[in-house]
Amino acid sequence: MxxxxxxxxxxxxxxxxxxxxxxxxxxxxxxxxxxxxxxxxxxxxxxxxxxxxxxxxxxxxxxxxxxxxxxxxxxxxxxxxxxxxxxxxxxxxxxxxxxxxxxxxxxxxxxxxxxxxxxxxxxxxxxxxxxxxxxxxxxxxxxxxxxxxxxxxxxxxxxxxxxxxxxxxxxxxxxxxxxxxxxDSPGFVSNRVLMPLINEAAFTVMEGVATAEAVDQVFQLGMAHPMGPLTLADFIGLDVCVDILRVLHEGLGDPKYRPCPLLIRMVDAGWLGRKSGRGFYSY
The missing domain is CATH 3.40.50.720 (NAD(P)-binding Rossmann-like Domain)
Structure with missing residues (x-):
């Protein structure tokens, strides 16, 4: 070498x-x-x-x-x-x-x-x-x-x-x-565990269970996460999250990895998170 x-x-x-x-x-x-x-x-x-x-x-x-x-x-x-x-x-x-x-x-x-x-x-x-x-x-x-x-x-x-x-x-x-x-496995360890969390957080917002702010507060205050999953999604980029979820869905063949329709709509709108100025939050 x-x-x-x-x-x-x-x-x-x-x-x-x-x-x-x-x-x-x-x-x-x-x-x-x-x-x-x-x-x-x-x-x-x-x-x-x-x-x-x-x-x-x-x-x-x-x-x-x-x-x-x-x-x-x-x-x-x-x-x-x-x-x-x-x-x-x-x-x-x-x-x-x-x-x-x-x-x-x-x-x-x-x-x-x-x-x-x-x-x-x-x-x-x-x-x-x-x-x-x-x-x-x-x-x-x-x-x-x-x-x-x-x-x-x-x-x-x-x-x-x-x-x-x-x-x-x-x-x-x-x-x-x-x-x-x-x-080597789809999503490795980090994203195989993280992306379903972000995806499920998006589903809770889409279904009216809670606001994005409330979801993030639960994880910050209840689980001691430094930032909530939807703030993190905005930081990563919602387009990147959707791309990774699609790789997981295709590679593992499990419907639990299908991207949340709200995430897909936000990406289609150009609401990609921090880098575009708007995602679950405005920047």
Missing amino acids: PTIQTIAVIGAGTMGSGIAHLFARSGFNVLLCDVQQSFLDQSLTRIRTNLGREAAKGKLPSDQVEPSIARITLTTDRNTLASAQFAVEAASERFDIKSEIFRSLDTILPHGAILATNTSSISITKLAALTNRPAQVIGMHFFNPVPVMTLVEIIRGLQTDQATYDAVRDLSIELGKTPVEVN
């Missing part, structure tokens, strides 16, 4: 920005790739702001902000990722998008490079089978906000070898994260 010095991050949205931030702050060179320069520019602005916030809170020496930024290279050309020893895909939670990226990365990155995905629900085994290096494909599921949350869910595909798992586990620890190993 080659020494990992340069990281390719594919996708400059919320998760990709957080992953690039984390690796750059930890001393790695980062190649941040997306399809439009405007997405990359917005991402770098977000990373700079968040690094500055960490410095202001004393969590990062102020003289490390600019060196961290300098370690990030923006690119819209995937071919420039050929110097990376490790890639993390953080694109939209759709198999067609991820499969195209994995086929492409497989031809571009060097033979020994590991291909990781930040997917929160899609099969690692299916993605790995699209490549000529299935033993070196693995799930590396970070949680939002990436620089803050300590968990990394590491998901073995059926083909993932021990050397790949060991390298990603060690890398997670080097990043200051706590790796938790799980096997």
Whole structure:
């Protein structure tokens, strides 16, 4: 397994920005790739702001902000990722998008490079089978906000070898994260348990059992959750929640995972949560 010095991050949205931030702050060179320069520019602005916030809170020496930024290279050309020893895909939670990226990365990155995905629900085994290096494909599921949350869910595909798992586990620890190993199954552990909770909370609102505020208060005050399930859904993105529920429904074949019709209607209306300014709450 080659020494990992340069990281390719594919996708400059919320998760990709957080992953690039984390690796750059930890001393790695980062190649941040997306399809439009405007997405990359917005991402770098977000990373700079968040690094500055960490410095202001004393969590990062102020003289490390600019060196961290300098370690990030923006690119819209995937071919420039050929110097990376490790890639993390953080694109939209759709198999067609991820499969195209994995086929492409497989031809571009060097033979020994590991291909990781930040997917929160899609099969690692299916993605790995699209490549000529299935033993070196693995799930590396970070949680939002990436620089803050300590968990990394590491998901073995059926083909993932021990050397790949060991390298990603060690890398997670080097990043200051706590790796938790799980096997490949729709939604893994985190979303297989979380999404039915969010879905059922949406059903209680749709059926008039309680308001969104009341549902969230029950979980905050009664179960000591830091935020209620519907506030969390807005934070994740209601479109992402629906996508994951559909993966669970299709992959496990159990009707209990069918997305709540209210969630689907809200997504159809463009009410995606915090990122669109409106979901169960207004922002």
